[in-house]
Amino acid sequence: MANALELELKHLIIDTLELEDVTPDDIDPDEPLFVEGLGLDSIDALELGLALQKTYGIKLEADSEESRRHFANLKSLAALVEARRVD
């Protein structure tokens, strides 16, 4: 069900970060989410971390290397949610 979760996360990203004119199809699961690719910034990273906590009960360290790896792209984010969701 990786694709269903990826689609769910795409909607979470678009809604939480109020991305204008971005559809789920615009988010490539393998492309970087931050700076390049989708072009998110550090405030988005904090906002997304909060959304993961609220939605899936996942708590991350704000600036750890591990968090950077999880936030690399949509696939890594989906793997994180799959492994650590508490709902």
Place this chain on the structure above:
Amino acid sequence: MTMASISLQDWRAWQPGRVSHDDPRLSVAEHPKGASVPAMLRRRLNDMGRAVCDMLAELDPRAECVLLHASRHGDGERTLEMLYALAEDTPLSPARFSLSVHNAMLGVHSIASGNRRSLQAIAASGCEWAALLSEARGYLIDGETQVIAVFSDAPVPARFTEHIAIPAEISAVALRLSCHAGKTIESQPASQPQLAQAHAPQPSDVIDWLLGEAPLVCPTRGLAWSLTS
């Protein structure tokens, strides 16, 4: 000692819901486009932020002016409501927090436009207009050829309105000021009848004044302003 005079070179204003006026410098759009700001930055701006950024882009297209921004209440929707979230132990939205500061709109504009000049945010308990002119005069005397002064305000959230004597109307005005060409802005002591009718000037009052529809008076400072060619 004579004070250096200030000249008004150009202005833009935004006041949704105002009876439409044929002056092209005034916008009454319900939802300004914010077209001067890239979409990835624009998403963080509300209607006020979009209006202000677009006005700044029109008045200072080369993004080279010092920018001043005065607002009595700032973005109350973000700042005051955030306090309730804290009291209720609800996590704060980092994006909303980042935009709750008084200079947030100018900050977003500076990123979008590349303006690296001074940005100054002012709140002055109802004397924002007088404070803006004082600050602008300082920069102009210091050698700036032009300064942009923005004055904006919006109603505070509903649960705070009982603490406000005169509710703010959502509106914003931006003026390009100089020591040189343009209409001269002069202040003089306000008359007693003027003071009796006056309330702390809001951006909408400045718009009325710019359109020649009403005098502009600050009761706290006891001043009235006029525009002369």
